[in-house]
Amino acid sequence: MVFKEEPCVVICNGPSLNSVYNNELDQFYTLGSNRLYLRYNPDLLGICDQVMVHSPELQIAALEAFELSEEVVLSAALKKFFYNDVMPDNVFWSNWANPKKDGELLGLFSVNPDEILVSGGTVTYGLLQLALAKGYNKILIVGMDHTFMGPEGDHFSEEYNEPVGIPYNEEVNARYGLGAGFWPFSERQFVDKTNTFFSIAKRVFEENDGWIRNCSSYTECEVFETDKWENYA
Numbered sequence: 001m002v003f004k005e006e007p008c009v010v011i012c013n014g015p016s017l018n019s020v021y022n023n024e025l026d027q028f029y030t031l032g033s034n035r036l037y038l039r040y041n042p043d044l045l046g047i048c049d050q051v052m053v054h055s056p057e058l059q060i061a062a063l064e065a066f067e068l069s070e071e072v073v074l075s076a077a078l079k080k081f082f083y084n085d086v087m088p089d090n091v092f093w094s095n096w097a098n099p100k101k102d103g104e105l106l107g108l109f110s111v112n113p114d115e116i117l118v119s120g121g122t123v124t125y126g127l128l129q130l131a132l133a134k135g136y137n138k139i140l141i142v143g144m145d146h147t148f149m150g151p152e153g154d155h156f157s158e159e160y161n162e163p164v165g166i167p168y169n170e171e172v173n174a175r176y177g178l179g180a181g182f183w184p185f186s187e188r189q190f191v192d193k194t195n196t197f198f199s200i201a202k203r204v205f206e207e208n209d210g211w212i213r214n215c216s217s218y219t220e221c222e223v224f225e226t227d228k229w230e231n232y233a
Contacts, residue, residue: 003210007138007232010127011042012216014145019217024233028140031131033123037065044130048075048096048123053082066091073113073130096126107196109204120197128201128212137210140232144214146191146221198223 009025011017011032022040032042034052038061045065053059059081066072066088075096096117099106108118110129117126124144131139202223205212214221215229 003137004135007140008131008136009140012143014143016145016216016218017143020142031127041068043070045069046073046127107200109200121193125197137208139212141214144216144219144221146219195223
């Protein structure tokens with residue numbers, strides 16, 4: 001594959017994103033996730049978590065936002081929330097999954113997102129796979145605070161993302177899927193999992209003569225090389 005010379009930007013949803021201006025993001029091809037559209041409409045929007053579209057209100061908001069991105073990649077698990085005849089032509093479905101062997105997660109990085117996107121415990125890992133498939137081997141990351149709270153908190157800015165208003169209980173889980181509400185335990189357990197998959201992504205990009213740089217103004221992720229956003233914006 002011939003890679004593009006310029007980097008793209010993967011936009012995460014941490015509070016540090018507030019230090020990045022929208023017009024700065026406009027200079028790049030951008031990939032974002034979840035309900036980032038409340039703050040910014042990326043070129044590619046990816047959603048894999050049912051909690052983002054579990055209610056009619058969220059579904060309406062999402063459909064309106066889909067029209068404002070060039071491309072939207074949704075987990076096939078979200079099909080039950082939408083009617084096909086209302087989906088814009090720029091929406092694509094992907095098998096967003098965690099492949100396992102003998103009960104153990106496989107450390108995979110998908111080079112063919114049309115077939116599968118490996119979840120890796122975070123939608124950001126899926127965005128990295130999509131970016132490489134689109135010819136971007138140089139990645140700037142913003143908004144990756146990587147801070148985990150608990151027992152019922154999360155690591156997203158409440159201003160424009162999670163939480164989205166459904167309490168954790170068994171009835172909600174039965175209706176919308178496990179984890180549709182707030183986690184009943186600390187999200188810190190995801191640190192090791194996501195760091196493992198981020199390390200895989202780092203290696204894959206380096207093998208493709210590229211790099212991933214975390215330009216978040218605040219971050220606790222130690223996997224990627226850090227840099228200042230103002231060096232690129």
